Amino acid sequence: MDYSLKGLPARGDCLIAASIADAITLIPMVASDSASHELCSLIYSGLIRYDKDLNIIGDLALSWEISQNGREIVFTLRDDVRWHDAVPFTADDVLFTYHSLIDPKTRTPYAGDFNKIESLQVINPYKIKVTYAQPFAPALSSWAMPIIPRHLLQNEDLSFAKFGRQPVGTGPYKFVRWVTGQQIVLKANDDYFGQRPYIDYYIYRVIPDPSTMFLELQAGGVDLMGLTPLQYNRQTQNVYFNRCFNKYSYPSHGYTYLGYNLRDNKFKDKKVRVALDMAVDKQSIIDGVLLGLGRICTGPFLPDSWAYNKGVMSRRRDIPGAKRLLAQAGWADTDGDGIIDKDGIKFQFCLLINQGNSLREYAAQMIQQQLKEVGVMMRIQSIEWGVLLGEFINKKRFEAVLMGWGLPPEPDCLDIWHSSRVREGEFNFISYKNEEVDRLLEQGRLVIDRASRAGIYQRIHSILYDEQPYMFLWIEDSLPIIHKRFKNIKSSPSGIRYNFTEWYVPSEEQKYGPRHKVLL
């Protein structure tokens, strides 16, 4: 062996990632679970993708031009891309993907952004023009949607196609096999149009029990998994873990909040909501529940992104101040039982949480204790997810709820905050209504210029924090642990996966070589 090459990037080896859930289908627009999306992102490519700082960069598209005030996007596509079965990729595939998305027969939940398209024209095999009925700022980011191959799917019903279990894409990894409930194996795509990944194989291993997964990590059967805060802080501090694994932490793309039903008289007054916010010490919850591995959330935007308003400061815990505000709103403890009341009605409410999420259960108990100090009585009820959604959230039969939203790089959140989105099953289930926010959300979709959009979303951020329709709680950290032989892994605002194709194992450290039988 030539030792001068020690530690240098080399092709080979295999990464075994563990997940608690199996993928459902590998047709990206039909899949709605995170496991499927994670695998699809390795198998397929979209027209655009995000770089490490969450900027939009070309993937299948070499370049694009936005004109007509944002109504038109002309994409120039790469002409050197082949599907995994060697058939060339062309604009027809993009057209086909679009038609599949808007086809009423396709069981896709993601048609929304694409129904806004007025026409999609193929100018030549490597140029397409997308025209929107009106300017639509999130349009460009919606083209991160993976493109599917026309030549394999044009006569198939996407909802039932066998293709979902033997996909063909243009991404850095090719599909090899899928053993239901056990593992999915991918292999590096030698003809990938970008940089061919160093790591030859990617095995996605399904291990439904987190404790078992942790044991399998120690046994060497898993190279990458997400840790719980407890595992991160307490169970992986010994010599063995320090020798064999690297741990990473970065803000996850999601936040947890306590949402009030604003149709409930108790929560209609902004003073009350602000007082409740002042009564709860978020940092103590983060320290207690997440063992410090998270940050305080002040609004529905990704921290460090352009839409995030750095000027929004979280309120300090202030019990006397909270009591004063509640008193101004008419709530005081008149009968001396420790619970504040108004017009003979005590301030008590029920917080709904979804069953089986222990972090939320602990957090709810801490909030309960802290609210007691200002005389507010909160009960906690945990309910199975399907029932919580179907019977309580969608039908608006709740007082308050502890839940989370994702924080995608595209900040448009009209569907969550706009006062028109209050029908059963829509996402403004707390019935929030603020005319300025409505207007800003609409503008945010129409204005294309990044700087003007930033102003709009930063304003929304500060209004929402001021008005407290949600008590914004925390953004927890993602805590992946990865075997030490994998190099060139760098944390960034978008996480660690953005440069997965550049991860490598130096040849002298490779565990699974051609001689190792895992790799067929």
Next chain:
Amino acid sequence: MRHYLIRRIILTVPTIIGISLVSFVVIHLAPGNPVDSMTMLDPKVSFEAREKLMAQYGLDRPIYAQYMDWVRRIVFLDFGVSYRDGQKVIAKVAARAPVTLLINILSVLLILLIAIPIGAASAVRCGGLYDRFTTVIVFIGFAFPGFWLALLLMSLFGIRLGWLPVQGIVSLDFDTLTAVGKTVDVAMHLVLPVFVSCVGGIAGMSRYVRNNMLEILHKDYIKMARAKGIKERDVIYKHALGNAVLPIITILGLSVPGLIGGSVIFESVFGIPGMGRLFYESVMSRDYPVVMAVLVIGALLTLVGNLMADISYSVADPRVRYDK
């Protein structure tokens, strides 16, 4: 006997219809629906998209119409397609059933093999040191939470000693192994799950055998046998034990549907993709066709198991006859 059989088989038809109707209504009345659990409060999923999905699954139609659709298909043994991934339900069940069956059959055999001698021996030595010792062990076995025992054993044998794989049913390099290698690989993976799934069963079954045995040892015909001067060993193993294990036929009959039913906790801890997880996942995502298939198959097996138990009785026990 033949008349009896025919009558029993004909009776299963209305029973199955009744069971399927009740199951269908109950799972559809359970709050939540497949579309909700599929779209998981995803803000990218528009309201119209949800409505469209509801219509595509036919969930906007009245429940009796949905049931009739289901019946129309089931007559041709078509269990339909899963809402979750569009796969044929029967294929999903077929993929999950073998491993569950294998583990359950192995553990039933092991339970009988171990529990009958233990139970019989403690009955014979009733009140003695051995009996008290096994009683303590058996109650510990009863009380031990299976998933905890599993994790302890996985940690010991999988990591400390490194003798056995931690979880799963095959190794990553399974496809490259020879036939012998494959068998060994599966066997190694099955050691811990089969052992853990036996523990509770051995405890229960050995108590059962012990009690039956005790009862029979006090019967007059045993005294008679002893009085005749038959050797004690023959008295116990030929005359007593045979009668003591007869009621186990009922237990075995009742355990037939359990053979394809797995426990979700057990399967999750061991990373086994079996029927328990399939059923749990489909209930959680309100995947009605899969839930219905598992329930109906379970109901069928229950009826078959009962029938088989009744028939075996008449074969094994001359006192039982079904025809006048």
